[in-house]
Amino acid sequence: MAATIKDVAKEAQVSIATVSHVVNKTRYVSPKLVGRVNAAIEKLEYYPNMLVGGLRSKQTFSVGLVLPSISNETFGKLAETIQKLFLRERYSLIICNTSNDYELEVSALNTLIMKSVDAIIIVPSTQIAEKIIEIKNRGIPIILVDRDIKHIGLSTVTVNYRASTYNAVNYLIENGHSEIGYIDRAKELSHSMHQRDGYIAALKDAGININPNNYIRCQGYDYQDGVDAVQTLIRNNPAITAVLAYYDVTALGAIRGIVDSGYSVPEDISVIGCDNMPFTGALVPRLTTINFPIDAIADAVLDITLKSLENRDYIKTLEVEGALIIRDSVTKPRFSLNR
């Protein structure tokens, strides 16, 4: 069916070695033969088979990207950005969704091994490192993104969630808030801890004591969970004047929950989200949120991947900063001493 290197060689009256070298520019071939070969390639619509090429050269130019979900706008955008960056280097991406499920993650990683990917980029679904270590031991470069697993000596690109959360809380404190609610994700992940650390540290540094009523964990990952969480928070501590949510969608739910409870945002309760998803700039009020620095992450991932491919021992750990995007959902509290 489709033409192979043999067909091209025959058509161009040269050896298959010459065709290979013309295609890959891997040794000098006289202009005459180059012309004949290219003409034959054109005529036969020949496309080299990268996979079988990799059989000997040990490169398939495929990279695996494993993440919880690409239908989430943030991860979707990250996947797209990484994909475009890698395309320029001739790599294509095999994308696998794990839904934060370890079984699915293992199955995805197994598939990627069988597909002989050159490297794997993963947003780990859990702290379980077993399979990831197996990949590493196979000699496949594997890069952790957004969530780290400590002490297994792997390249990691994360966001400095501690600092960004600290900044966000501090911004609220500077605006006169002290009863600041925190809505945490349903399941603990590596960055949950860092975010909480930042929250607590900012309060402590400002001499504000920690009120356990101001902390709540969502039941799930949807909008509605944000509604429910904020209403519990308000019930537990009616004096709350600000809320920080671990995720913009949760923040959206929180706003709804606040409004449904008869309060307004930001006049009664200020809200800060996290991720800077596209819709947050379109809300009324426009949401103040912590940026998820997609481009910086993608750039770092590409850089580390390429270097790891050149040098199997290359390891780099990078923390990028998530800036606070100040918009309209935070004001000074009505009854603040600052007023």
Added chain:
Amino acid sequence: MAATIKDVAKEAQVSIATVSHVVNKTRYVSPKLVGRVNAAIEKLEYYPNMLVGGLRSKQTFSVGLVLPSISNETFGKLAETIQKLFLRERYSLIICNTSNDYELEVSALNTLIMKSVDAIIIVPSTQIAEKIIEIKNRGIPIILVDRDIKHIGLSTVTVNYRASTYNAVNYLIENGHSEIGYIDRAKELSHSMHQRDGYIAALKDAGININPNNYIRCQGYDYQDGVDAVQTLIRNNPAITAVLAYYDVTALGAIRGIVDSGYSVPEDISVIGCDNMPFTGALVPRLTTINFPIDAIADAVLDITLKSLENRDYIKTLEVEGALIIRDSVTKPRFSLNR
């Protein structure tokens, strides 16, 4: 480095053929040898190389998915759904983003040829069929999704946009609207036409004459373009009482534009969107919108792909229905005769 079939054969003291047959369950092997082989596989952490397997068997168990963007929530969700469905059949997906750019589409398709994918699923970026026909002629099953290209004899799964738009407009008419604005996408695509057809047909069937002032094309694809478009619409025809937008994000912009113009939704102007994106159910008012039937599309795509793989001549054209999701953004107009 990683173990190969040879290593396993040596370890298990059998021939490589036996290993292959144990792995693929492709002929009877005595329990004794099966045991030895599986033990060796376990011990050596052997994973068969699917790519080189495909070298002879002519199957790589990779499928290409080419679409404009996975960071768009709708396409992202579609990609994820398709990915999960194919995973069950042991296929992995190579996802390529085209940004609706024909050059990128061609480059993506070339890559997929070189990766020897078993089939290609594509949301075409343009009406240019050249490359797609080349793929078809190579014998690679290729399935068009969401946008069709006529008369090239390819399997196609589309949404019946004409009917769904007709229904939506008709719903507005039933509610007493007659000055109904339509906000169209910036660039013409196959379904733009069908949507417009439905819009016009519904008006005609109701005996409402077409007012060119009620039609506008967006400048771009963002939220802000919806704001601008609706304001132009209102300026050109202050009597407008309803607006249909081709895309939920545009509808979101339209709502903002209407509010900023001093009117309210739906009391002064009703709004209908398209796609039923997750956020639309969370808006105030909750957006009435035309559903994009992701599951139905994904199911059909899987079905057609598998059948095309079995039978290279298999062709199927399917139109799935996009139901109107009735929520809160449409009411009877203030000054309607129906009141």
Added chain:
DNA sequence: ATGAAAGCGCTAACAG
């Protein structure tokens, strides 16, 4: 400057 040929890891005849 070019070609011949070995072999990458595997499947599928073919033998026995």
Added chain:
DNA sequence: CTGTTAGCGCTTTCAT
């Protein structure tokens, strides 16, 4: 029931 072997399409020595 199991093993031997010829390729699949390509890269890469090794010759010339």
